Amino acid sequence: MSNNHTKDDLAYFAEIILPLPIAKLLTYGIPPHLLNSIREGSRVIVSLGNKKLLTGIVNRLHQTAPPYATKNIMDVLDESPILNKQQLAFFQWMAQYYMCTIGDVLKAALPAGFKLSSQSKICLHPNFDEAHATFSEQETRLIEALKNGKTLSYQQVERLAGQKEAYKLLKNLMQQQAIMFLEEIQEKYFPKKAKQVSLNKSYVEDSNELELLFQQLEKKPKQLDVLLQYMSFVTEISEPKGNYFISKKKLLQQGISSSSLQNLIQHGIFVEKEITVSRIEQIKSLETSNTILSPAQTQALLEIKENFKNKNNVLLHGITGSGKTEIYTELIQEVIERQGQVLYLLPEIGLATQIVQRLQKKFGDKMGVYHSKYASNERVEIWNDVLSGKLRLVVGVRSALFLPFDQLQLIIVDEEHETAYKQFDGTPRYHARDAAVMLATYHQSKVLLGSATPAMETYYNVQRKKYGLVKLTERFSQTSLPKITLVNLRTEQRHKKLQGEFSRILIQALEEVFQHQEQAIIFQNRRGYASYILCQTCAWVPTCQQCSVSLTYHQFKDYLVCHYCGYHFKLPPVCQECGAHTLKNMGFGTEKIEETLQQFFPDKHIQRMDLDTTRRKHSYEKIIANLEKGYTDVLVGTQMITKGLDFGQVSLVGVLDLDRSLYFPDFRSNERCFQLITQVSGRAGRRDKQGQVIIQTANPTHPILQDIVAYDYEQMYEKELLERQKFRYPPYVRLIKITCQHPSESLVKESGRYLTQQLHQFLDVDSILGPQAPLIAKLKNQFRMDIWIKLAKSTDQLLLAIKEQIQEATKRLLTQKPYRQVRVIFDVDPI
Ligand SMILES: [Zn+2]
């Protein structure tokens, strides 16, 4: 299939990005019949190597023949591009900055539904209707072969139709919507059908008829129940007049009798129909009125707009409960009115149901939610809706940065300090906040970063006047921030005032909360029952076989679990080392706290919110709903409770074990601790009353605690900044972490040493830390060695040059025979 071009041909070429970790973009020839349909940003089919077919993206069209013989592009998949120029430029930047290939970026960016490779399967299109078309003999043969849900690989089609004809045949059938490609057999795209029911029109239009119907059903309570539930729905969802159809599934979820409903349908009292629904839940916008902002919010909104006049990036530093979301909503509204698009980034969608619902009510079907955990079909639908301009607002997690916006005017990065914005696993290891700032430059759009506890890096940019700053120092409810009290655990212990993990002061505070019928949150940032098990005789601690960490005990399942790889086994009755019956629980997690509280307050409703209790679908929403309804008296939780929640009735927050976070060996531990405790504290405070926070600690004089109690962010920032400057850490320098990984410990160590030597050829001694084993030296059976590189802040060009040198040094390592199997991972700006 490959046509060779010589320099004398009037040839056109296309530079193609393939979803592969190949550093260079490959150039292909464009056959004359595709010249009119090929565009930059469109998907094309190309072959790589022998017969491997791949979907690639056209990066650039040009007329310069490369120094090698080119193959021809086989076909163009899209009539119009699925990626635009801004995206291509953004992907290129991301590859360079985060030290990966543009193919890696493309792979992360495109929903699986857009990728087609030789592994793809071909099947009949679900809407295919044979009666309405005529096909050639060959086409008919293929269609026959695909009937009854069968699939064929590309190779099988080639065998059927001959190598030359295969692609043409498939393309024709695809254009006629007779067939489609599947990425995987499991991922069949079928339009989603749903049943709807409505009361027969005659009853809806005539209230007398309806009256009669009620009387008629009086003796049939189950059917009456169906009618009543239906009526409550119709008013509740307030559909536009004339459409009284509601989802049958939703109606059945109300606990009505399904046979009674069926009966009513049979008698024509209710009618039923089937519709095709979008996979993306459509919510009609309900709120037409504008949000009413407090004077402080109005002021902040004005200041943001003023700042945007000469700054592209603005930090909204608003204390917890100050109502940042209302301000975002106003700004979004304005951009949408100007026909622009808005990207609203959240650290985690699953934990932000409240915000998402509020925005959905306001923006209805102009808004889409993008989540990497969504099925590929849904992601393709959102992608296409952004491309067509139908969606004006996308609320999403970090991968939403890759969507094909072309009217992007505003990016909001909510809770910008959150570490969830960083991609930890898999290439590219990007930080969505930083990438958003870059993305905005390609669109000339504005970026609003919001946080009660900004990241040091962000505040540093404010100080250097790179970012604008707007402060919101008043709570929306106008109550003060909760009062924070420190309880000295050592004194409590000395005076025997500790009950389990609880100080007398905290217990009393809880009792008061119960007296006033208010609610409390107890924060413990460790799940499970015991943090680890220790033999009192020989000091044996059960550890993971695959990772160098101790196992956490979960009482509910009676398991010891590794929180890093999931490895688990049943708790042995005796010590596995010495056989003594002296195994003891050490430390405590949320499970233990829940148990202790239940023992103290047997008649109170204690609920727990952590990774273990929120695994099942909707379990998170249920826990929130129970708290909102006032059913829960105490919620025990990990830091999950700090994410995007807005509880009206919580008047007390207790923090049990702060000291572990205080002394975590990381240069960011003070900053993290300040952020975490400020966010946790922010959950306290009713609309009409100041809340209270009790922190138990063995180190009440720790400087960071003084800043936390005083809610003094600037103080914390200034102190930390001095430390960072002294020890050369961000924001003063840039960090790059290089990790060598391999199942053999000695090989990892040697490769780390070799690579460090290579790095010393162009970096000075002060710039390289390591090689050193990370805190968890072995993870999932892979030993690891880290090399940290500290680079002084310099120009982008210089930084890029150093990154290229690092990549060259790594290449030298990986071409050494013993190190070929070592995996080297780059993490730029690690956190
Ligand atoms: Zn022992």
Ligand SMILES: [Zn+2]
């Ligand atoms: Zn493990």
